[in-house]
Amino acid sequence: MRLIIKILLAIVILFIAIQFIPSSENIGGQESVTDISNTVIMPSKVHSLLKNACYDCHSNNTYYPWYSKIQPVRLMMDTHVKEGKTEINFSEFGSYSTRSQISKLKGLANSIKDNIMPLSSYRLMHKGANLSDEEKNLIINWALQTSDRLSTKK
Numbered sequence: 001m002r003l004i005i006k007i008l009l010a011i012v013i014l015f016i017a018i019q020f021i022p023s024s025e026n027i028g029g030q031e032s033v034t035d036i037s038n039t040v041i042m043p044s045k046v047h048s049l050l051k052n053a054c055y056d057c058h059s060n061n062t063y064y065p066w067y068s069k070i071q072p073v074r075l076m077m078d079t080h081v082k083e084g085k086t087e088i089n090f091s092e093f094g095s096y097s098t099r100s101q102i103s104k105l106k107g108l109a110n111s112i113k114d115n116i117m118p119l120s121s122y123r124l125m126h127k128g129a130n131l132s133d134e135e136k137n138l139i140i141n142w143a144l145q146t147s148d149r150l151s152t153k154k
């Protein structure tokens with residue numbers, strides 16, 4: 001067999017094999033009592049922007065599009081969700097200490113200001129996650145105001 005055919009065959013076999021890697025589903029069902037929207041004052045517009053652009057990786061509920069069934073896409077998604085939730089989980093925001101809520105809100109504002117979040121690979125696939133400057137400012141101002149309010153309450 002010619003080498004090129006052998007290589008192509010190996011790639012096809014590898015692609016089929018990785019489809020059997022087990023994957024988990026991050027679906028918690030209903031919105032939790034500890035959801036950020038039930039923890040701090042939050043305009044519904046800000047909540048829907050975060051749900052659209054951040055919740056897939058930073059909450060207990062991920063929406064899985066058809067291509068998420070294909071490996072290695074799913075592996076990448078599972079890693080993002082796992083790492084994203086460790087940094088900030090909007091479904092469990094109410095269970096964080098006030099101090100931690102304050103620092104997470106500041107981090108959130110910075111991540112949007114610096115264009116780090118949502119991840120660029122995600123923005124590529126989800127047109128709705130591309131925030132306009134106006135939307136970014138709305139989230140940043142809300143996050144900073146909320147962290148100030150929590151600081152004075154402490």
Ligand code: HEC
Pocket residue numbers: 050053054055056057058079080081083084087088104107108109111112116117118119122
């Ligand atoms: C595609 C998955 C994904 C989406 C969507 C996403 N994030 Fe993240 N986020 C991550 C991952 C993975 C990390 C941890 C690794 C890192 O920092 O790159 C993270 C880290 C963070 C951090 C920790 C500090 C930092 O800057 O590293 C903050 C804050 C954050 N994200 C906020 C947000 C906000 C706000 C949104 C929505 C506007 C968002 N993320 C959307 C995956 C995502």
